[in-house]
Amino acid sequence: MTASPTPEEWRRLLETVVRYKKLGCWQWMENEDYFAVTNPDTGEVGYCVVLGAGGMNFGFNVYIGSDANLFLQEITDSMGVLNDDQQELSLNTNAISLTFEDRSELDKEDLRILREQGLKFRGSQQWPLFRSYEPGRSPWSLNSQQVGFLTIALEQGIHVAERFREDRELYFEHDEADNGFGEKRLHRVPQKTDHGIEWRDEWLPWRTKGQLIEPYVYPDEVKLQSLKKLKKSKETWEADFDYAVIAIGDTREERPYYPRLCLWVNKGNSMIMDVKLGQEADCRELFVQQLIRLLEKVNYKPAKIEVGSNKAFLALQDSAERLAIPIRVNPHLEALLEAKYAIEDRL
Template sequence: MEPSVTQWKHLYEAAAGFKRAGCWDWMTSGHLFGVANPANGEIGYCSIMGNGGEMFGMAVYLGTEGLETFVGMLTDSLGEDPLYAQYCLMLSFDDRKELYPQELKQIKELGLSFRGAKSWPTFRFYEPGFLPMPLASGEQVDFLTLALQQALEVARSYRDDPDALLEGEGESILTRTALPSAGGLDWASEWLEPKPVEESSIPTAEPVDELRLAKIKRKLQGRAGVWEIDCFYLPMPIKEKGERPYYPMACLIVDQGTGQILSFEFIEKSEIANKTAALFLNVVEQIGVLPDEIWAVNERVFMYMSQMLHAFDLQAFMTLELPALQEAKEGMIQYFENGNG
């Protein structure tokens, strides 16, 4: 359901209070804490931005899936541009020119005014594979409002020692939880470990035809070299009628020794597991050779390829860099950024 005028007013008030408090003066983005959504129990993991003096606001990473992308960014192990991977609600204070027309209209209708650089609040929903967009539901607006209010409670409580937020036992994170009361909600702090990621959220390829596999194996002429494989988003958002703008994906296989692109294909996100496995199998079938090793920077590639790895007894390695593939990938991205395609 679309947010009401009252819900928007409460969110802008929470954003204004958050900005006045200037929590980023003593909190860094690494001082993570959680806020449990009273509506559904999902925990949003909050990161206050602005200590570095560049971007001011707060991101609320949704559930363990969102938390993992945040940790990947902190440790530089995400394997892809955060723009395409983040799963969060975000408040940021930006320049007027960065707002959508509907946001400027909304601010005017609410009787609000903002002046100066980095002074205009924007509220965005980031979802992997989609263009970040303004909040569209009352549930999102309500949760971000609560998260900002609870962020002030946490920041003020830990002002003298924000590093205490890093001292939870094991993987536990300080989390604000609420129980209904006669006066609304009673909030308290608990140290809770994130829930495990559901395995069903990681796609796997459908079983491959065993007869086809057997035929391919009989025709193999040996093994040669290292193949680098990656699946990634392309910076060319597509808007289809009635749908949110999204980033298309590509899968690329490159021979490390020669730099030759062995195969690539544009992929619908929902088909990524099947298409990645099929692309690899097609290459093997066409050239009649297996790689000595497969390299990838994203563990999910190996999940998509699990049947192929098992069927051909392939050696697979995670790495921080794919030297040959990166060059081909950069050329492809540049091609699309220049308006081709």
């Protein structure tokens, strides 16, 4: 079980939060002025974003995980795969977050931590709220390691913000692009010495190859080749997968998760062909397996498949091509949406 933060760890974090809030760096830093910090304890790289430039939501996010930079590219790219799917983006966030909220947004545990540290705040959007975000999971309280990394990231955030205030061209000086900006991002890297940890600058390429959601490749080529020979019908099948609207598990000991709802519907008669609830956020394998089992069950192929989202298209594209089934994206699938709403009403 992951350790809970100690009072001393909370004290250091909250002292840093007070300094960060007093600095008010959102007055001169935009959401796009992100930077990276390496955790000296684990070697993990976090991508840090100052929140509040729009004058509404103030705070600081540290995006973590192997796809953190791709996730940030996705949410800042107007042509991203998930740019039309805010629920998918929100529930796939992997981050440690500080936001400044109204007191009513904090729960009893949040208030207890502040009270034990002798802290009290007044006014709207003045109370610090700390949360962990993981794909497919409900927001959760921070553990000891997360508190430690957020503290370090905020300390480095203050350092970067002060430099940025003095030199607004900080990122432009390391721009290798002919146009645009921010092709390289500041990366604060720790180095352990006899005198403690010293920090140095590195500059990382921001735009990396690949995308947040890659096409899924079903591993059983023999199975697909066999099913490719099935006779083609005139039917159109509709399909998609989303997070269900209801979280499962709601106790202090168990972090709730949002199951994946994987749904297949016959467009002609609106009949539900198959529905599955999956616990894993990455449900592409389950989704493709549904198609395989449907083909085996009915013993024929649809004339085409219509999917409701880009993510579903990327999950099925390779398999559909190898099965010789045309596939396209159609965000307005009436039969599928009606079935989805009916299922969610029963959850």
